[in-house]
Amino acid sequence: MKSFCEALRAPKKVDLDKLDPSETLGLDKKKGIALLAKNVEELGTLGYNLYAEGKRSLLVVLQAMDTAGKDGVIRHVMTGLNPMGMRVTAFKVPTPIELAHDFLWRIHAAVPPHGDIGVFNRSHYEDVLIARVKSIVSKTIWTQRYNQIREFEALLAESGTTIVKIFLHIDKHEQAERLQARIDDPTKNWKFQAEDVKEREFWDDYMKAYSAAIEKCDADSAPWYIVPSNRKWFRNAAVSQILVETLQGMKLKIPEPIPGLADIKIV
């Protein structure tokens, strides 16, 4: 079988409307759930080795439309990881202090140190997504950001950070059902935000902005993956598999035994 990293890597030319968000790569639900369980355990081991080696780090960037499952992926895929070596950072509407800096300032401060896994729940990509769709900054500004992002990610990659960028792809109909579920189930009301409904009007603009961002900022040292996410079980399995393949590709090793240490006796 083709690896998930190969199968889900963003194409050179991105048109999200042409990519099926219900795709499952031939997997069925039962196999998908089993794959996730196996990978969650494997991620525990790989994360341990990353921490023990202490020389490189992993940065996972999660982007998606509302309800596509950023939070769900973090809960289902990352919960088995030792919290000591990982940190999730959620980037929300920038604060006045953050806005008084360049857009990568708050991002840079949150990148994982060597040994760690960092997960970005939203990221610097918002600055070429909502910032573009809602004209928060001028076209001149958001246009130059694509290159600024590429150079920033290249710096991280050259400094020992393996970068994985994941777009969770759902369609507009699936989002409607998920928003409706937050309304219909009283225990989920607290997740409902009226803005989410308003943002739906801009769906097509967002798809265009996402296509551009993914296409312009995909690189072998900072690849974008497009994960079909209409089916939650496939989404979780696919993200776990991308992470396992990526960490396996790093060929992590715990440090060599220390010569002569074995002679020491503690008293």
Next chain:
Amino acid sequence: MKSFCEALRAPKKVDLDKLDPSETLGLDKKKGIALLAKNVEELGTLGYNLYAEGKRSLLVVLQAMDTAGKDGVIRHVMTGLNPMGMRVTAFKVPTPIELAHDFLWRIHAAVPPHGDIGVFNRSHYEDVLIARVKSIVSKTIWTQRYNQIREFEALLAESGTTIVKIFLHIDKHEQAERLQARIDDPTKNWKFQAEDVKEREFWDDYMKAYSAAIEKCDADSAPWYIVPSNRKWFRNAAVSQILVETLQGMKLKIPEPIPGLADIKIV
């Protein structure tokens, strides 16, 4: 049965030499492992409710001599928690920038926001432990820190943070065995640090400093618990039970349904 929080709460007068680090409160290993498993699942639910409520936070301070199991507790007890609502901060030797501030500066920056669980792997207590034992600061300085810590923790408690401080108690003989294991097992060599052996010379001074810190900074709004930790299975079970009892005591609730929301239909 007495709750673990009651049974392990630091006494008014603390003398660590008089507290048995092999105590198991009548639990055997099989029951301890089952209790941990049950609590890890329960912590997932309680953490979800804390996050959903979004109005209060939990701060867990872990302190211990080397090898007592701070890392082990984080791995075994916290791994089931959703990493989105929790953050582990490891406080190491202060950097020059940190040293140019008061000792609580870096600590304050890391306290969990509402909705989150924060875990401190070492903490501001190092500033009345190693700082005292190794005379890193004068007696005048470390003496006034006890009150500074009490006031700082009172601020947090009054601002919606529930504080749980845990000392993992092992004896010097148990530490020798664990250090030796890091030497004898080549795959654990990377965890071995020569300083850990040197610190053993100051064991009695550390016990005195710990006794003083726990005694002076124990408060109903920021309690210290002394967890017998010679047996790893008991240590993990006991910490998980203290956290479950504490979170249950907060009577967390997910927010009420939003009136009128049920009438909305997403199109």
